[in-house]
Amino acid sequence: MKYRLFLFCAVTLALLAGACWYIYQTLYSSPPARSTPAQAAPQPTVQTVNGETVVVVGADAQRASHIDVAPLAAVSVQPDSSAYATVIDLQPLFDLRNRLAAALADCDSAREQAAASRAQYERSRVLYADDRNISQKSLQDAQASMQAAQARLQSADAAQGALAATLRQQFGDALTSAAMAPGSALFQRLMTGRAVVLRVTLPADHNEDAPARITVDAPDGQPVAAQKLSASPQGDPAVQGNPWFYAAGRALPVGTRTSAHVPSSNGSTSALVIPERAVVWYGGQPWAYVRTAPDRFTRRYVPAANENDQGFVVTSGFHAGDAVVMHGAQLLLSQELRPQGIATACKDPPECDD
Structure with missing residues (x-):
C-alpha cells in the first residue's frame, strides 16, 4: 500500500514538472529567428x-x-545678333495711297483736258491764220482755255508729286512703289491683313548691310520670317540705330515690340x-x-x-x-x-x- 502511494506521488511530480517546463518554454523562450527581407534601394x-x-x-x-x-x-x-522690332500702323499708308490714287486720277483728267485744249487752240490758230476764218477773240479764248488746262495739269502733277514724296518720307521706296503700282501683290497682302510691316532697328555698330531675311519673335514665342523692303526714313524714337522696313507674312498686333534675330554674313x-x-x-x-x-x-x-x-x-x-x-x-x-x-x-x- 505504501509502495503504490509512493509510485503515484512520483508520477504526479513528474507530470507537474513536465507541465511547468512546457509552460516556461511557451511563454518565456525567445521566438524563432525570422528571415530578414532584402534591404530596400536607397531613395534619391x-x-x-x-x-x-x-x-x-x-x-x-x-x-x-x-x-x-x-x-x-x-x-x-x-x-546672329538681336535687334528691336516694332509692328507699325499702316493706316496712314492706306490713307496716303487713297489720296495719291485720287491725285493720279485728277492728273490724268487734267492731262486729257490740256491735250484737248491745246488741240483746239492749234485749230483755232490755223483758221485764224487762214484769212481770218475765225475772230481774234475766238483765238484768244482758245489760248486762254489751253493755258488754264495746262495750269491745272501742273497743279495736279505737283499734288501727285507731293503725296509721293510724303509716302517716301514716311514709308520708304519699297512701300511707296507698292502703293503706286496697280495690282501690287505686297500691297494686297497688307490691306487684307495677311502681312504686316515691322521697323527693325539694327545696332549702330552693325557694319554689314541689312540681311534680306530675318526672323522675329511672335507674341506666342514662335519665330516669324520677315523679308527686307527698304531703309526706313524715320527711326524709332525709343531706340538708336539703323532702322529698316521688313514685311512679315503673319498678322501681328500693331505696336507690338519684339526681338529680331539678324543673321551674320560671316557664315556658320x-x-x-x-x-x-x-x-x-x-x-x-x-x-x-x-x-x-x-x-x-x-x-x-x-x-x-x-x-x-x-x-x-x-x-x-x-x-x-x-x-x-x-x-x-x-x-x-x-x-x-x-x-x-x-x-x-x-x-x-x-x-x-x-
Missing part, C-alpha cells in the same frame, strides 16, 4: 558639393524613372546647343541637368537669349561631352525642390499618393 537624396546642389539618384532609381542622358556635341549654327560656326527637350523652367529661367557622376546630377543655367530653331546656344557652363539629361529632368527638379529631412510612415514615398 540632395546634397551640396562645392557650392552646387547635387541630386543623388541610384542606378535602379534612374532606370525606374526612365532618366536618359546624351552627350553634348558641337553643332554648326548661324551666328561651331557651338554647343542644348536641345529644347532637355530644358526645364524654374523661376522663369531655363535650366538643364548634367550627370557629373554615375549617380549624381547637377542643375545648370541655360542662357535663353541665344535660342534658335535647334535649341539654346550656350557658350559657358557646359562643355562638349557633358551628359545632359534628355528625359527625366522634371523629375530631378521635383526631387531637388522637395523638402528634405521629413519623416514618413510609408516605406516607398513615391507611392504614398493616398
Whole structure:
C-alpha cells in the first residue's frame, strides 16, 4: 500500500514538472529567428558639393524613372545678333495711297483736258491764220482755255508729286512703289491683313548691310520670317540705330515690340546647343541637368537669349561631352525642390499618393 502511494506521488511530480517546463518554454523562450527581407534601394537624396546642389539618384532609381542622358556635341549654327522690332500702323499708308490714287486720277483728267485744249487752240490758230476764218477773240479764248488746262495739269502733277514724296518720307521706296503700282501683290497682302510691316532697328555698330531675311519673335514665342523692303526714313524714337522696313507674312498686333534675330554674313560656326527637350523652367529661367557622376546630377543655367530653331546656344557652363539629361529632368527638379529631412510612415514615398 505504501509502495503504490509512493509510485503515484512520483508520477504526479513528474507530470507537474513536465507541465511547468512546457509552460516556461511557451511563454518565456525567445521566438524563432525570422528571415530578414532584402534591404530596400536607397531613395534619391540632395546634397551640396562645392557650392552646387547635387541630386543623388541610384542606378535602379534612374532606370525606374526612365532618366536618359546624351552627350553634348558641337553643332554648326548661324551666328546672329538681336535687334528691336516694332509692328507699325499702316493706316496712314492706306490713307496716303487713297489720296495719291485720287491725285493720279485728277492728273490724268487734267492731262486729257490740256491735250484737248491745246488741240483746239492749234485749230483755232490755223483758221485764224487762214484769212481770218475765225475772230481774234475766238483765238484768244482758245489760248486762254489751253493755258488754264495746262495750269491745272501742273497743279495736279505737283499734288501727285507731293503725296509721293510724303509716302517716301514716311514709308520708304519699297512701300511707296507698292502703293503706286496697280495690282501690287505686297500691297494686297497688307490691306487684307495677311502681312504686316515691322521697323527693325539694327545696332549702330552693325557694319554689314541689312540681311534680306530675318526672323522675329511672335507674341506666342514662335519665330516669324520677315523679308527686307527698304531703309526706313524715320527711326524709332525709343531706340538708336539703323532702322529698316521688313514685311512679315503673319498678322501681328500693331505696336507690338519684339526681338529680331539678324543673321551674320560671316557664315556658320561651331557651338554647343542644348536641345529644347532637355530644358526645364524654374523661376522663369531655363535650366538643364548634367550627370557629373554615375549617380549624381547637377542643375545648370541655360542662357535663353541665344535660342534658335535647334535649341539654346550656350557658350559657358557646359562643355562638349557633358551628359545632359534628355528625359527625366522634371523629375530631378521635383526631387531637388522637395523638402528634405521629413519623416514618413510609408516605406516607398513615391507611392504614398493616398
